[in-house]
Amino acid sequence: MAEVTADYEDAISSRSRIIAAAVRLTCADGWSKVTMGRLAGEAGVSRQTVYNAVGSREDLAEAMVLTESAKFIFTIVEGFENHPDDLLAAIHAAVENTLVLAEGNALLRAVVSATHGADTELLPLLTTHSEPLLGTLMVVVQDRVDQYEIDLEPEQITAVIDMVVRSALSHVMQPTATPRKTADSITWFVARILGRAGELTGSRA
Structure with missing residues (x-):
């Protein structure tokens, strides 16, 4: 049993390394330059291990997007979980951390750009996954926001969430300020809607 567990963990580790290597190569040189042989060298595994871990080239592309x-999504969830009693702080953390994550990550920006209908040659399948990503983000944020007491009607809360998500995504694609300043602005807007602008302090004021 221990040997089976070790083999499983090795397979998971190899798959993670291969996907990470594929992301690096794609961001550096474009998807068209990513071959299974080059990927094997980058990940430090054999070509057969690449095929065993990720399947076809199309499977690899899908795994990268996912x-x-x-x-x-994890970064957004983490922002809310770190501030279970302060909605404004949670929104600020989720937005800022997401924008920091996107800095220098061309693939992530391409994935997000596809949610706005942008055409990108960086990786195939982006348009296929763009709408599910946007819908998933809306559901994830809604689930977290529902844990806070908010003096708005449900449809109004949904409208605010839509504004926050789409605004954050637009700044992922085309940043106009530092992640912190952008998070300050979005949080200030939400605070104004909630009538809680007076609660903002420090960088969020």
Whole structure:
């Protein structure tokens, strides 16, 4: 049993290394330059290990999109979980951390750009996964926001969430300020809607 567990963990580790290597190569040189042989060298594994771990080249592309999307979602969730009693602080953390994550990550920006209908040659399948990503983000944020007491009607809360998510995504694609300043602005806007602008302090004021 211990040997089976070790083999499983090795397979998971190899898959993670291969996907991470594929992201690096894609961001550096574009998807068209990513071959299974080059990927094996970058990840430090054999070509057969690459095929065993990720399947076809199309499977690899899909795994890359899903992996980057999962990072995005985890960062948002983490922001809320770190501030269970302060909605404004949670929004600020989720937005700022997401924008920091996106800095220098061309693939993540391409995935997000596809949610706004942008055409990108960086990686195929982006348009296929763009709408599910946007819908997933809306659901994830809604689930977290529902844990706070908010003096708005449900449809109004949904409208605010839509504004925050779409605004944050637009800044992922085209940043106009530092992640912190952008998070300050978005949080200030939400605070104004909630009538809680007076609660903002420090960088969030």
